[in-house]
Amino acid sequence: MNRQTTTLKMMMLVASMTIVAGCKPPSEAPESTSEQPMVRYSNTKVCEFAQELAGLPTNPVNTAELRYLNEQWRDLNRTEGMFRNSEADDSRAILSALNIALAHETAGLLQQVIAVTAEAYEQIEGLRAYASDPENMKVPDSITRTLVNKLEECCLNQLNGNATALVREKKNSPLYNIGTSAYFINRDVNQILRNELTLTDYEARVAKASAALPPLSAPTKTISTAPTWAQCRSAE
Numbered sequence: 001m002n003r004q005t006t007t008l009k010m011m012m013l014v015a016s017m018t019i020v021a022g023c024k025p026p027s028e029a030p031e032s033t034s035e036q037p038m039v040r041y042s043n044t045k046v047c048e049f050a051q052e053l054a055g056l057p058t059n060p061v062n063t064a065e066l067r068y069l070n071e072q073w074r075d076l077n078r079t080e081g082m083f084r085n086s087e088a089d090d091s092r093a094i095l096s097a098l099n100i101a102l103a104h105e106t107a108g109l110l111q112q113v114i115a116v117t118a119e120a121y122e123q124i125e126g127l128r129a130y131a132s133d134p135e136n137m138k139v140p141d142s143i144t145r146t147l148v149n150k151l152e153e154c155c156l157n158q159l160n161g162n163a164t165a166l167v168r169e170k171k172n173s174p175l176y177n178i179g180t181s182a183y184f185i186n187r188d189v190n191q192i193l194r195n196e197l198t199l200t201d202y203e204a205r206v207a208k209a210s211a212a213l214p215p216l217s218a219p220t221k222t223i224s225t226a227p228t229w230a231q232c233r234s235a236e
Helices: 002-023 044-054 063-078 087-128 141-154 156-166 174-183 185-193 199-211 218-222
Strands: none
Touching: 044 063, 044 087, 063 087, 063 156, 087 141, 087 156, 087 174, 087 185, 087 199, 141 156, 141 185, 156 174, 156 185, 174 185, 174 199, 185 199
16 A cells, blocks of 8 residues: 555656656746947047048138148157057148148248249349358348348248158158248258359259149048048037
């Protein structure tokens, strides 16, 4: 009797375990969620620069504002990590295309420098013709002062600003070469006045650099200043 009772209890236990196992609720499949990729926005200062660049008048190019934008870009690029990914290269490419306008402006300003310098040179040569020691003759202060005043009035500030932007272009490129002429303007004028550089040679150098420049119409036709190169929050 005891053996039958034990067998019966074991059968009931197995049956109960089967029932419990069969009633176990199915495990729920994890919900599939599509995660949105995290957007890494550009630095606020970069976005401000992008908006200013996009607002630059380009028909014709406002060269005064362009000089300022070149200066801004240099300041941003000096700060490590300011530009992300290809932002520095992409924005630099836009500036380089626009800087064609600075290069042509520089070529015109250098022609004014040549005209002013030629006038002073003729006056100095006239005095040298009657000097007892032409090679060591001191140039009168009045001629030097007049030359400097005329150069400052017509050209020097713009040339200095343009040169600072253009000498940062690709070395030996047409923009770089004309920028170099502007950068060394004081040295070259002094060499002309001291007969260390002939005016003819200087004119030829400037003419060669000017002739190599890309067409002035190129920037507005081939480049977009839209701020798509930066990842900025849209204005609400």
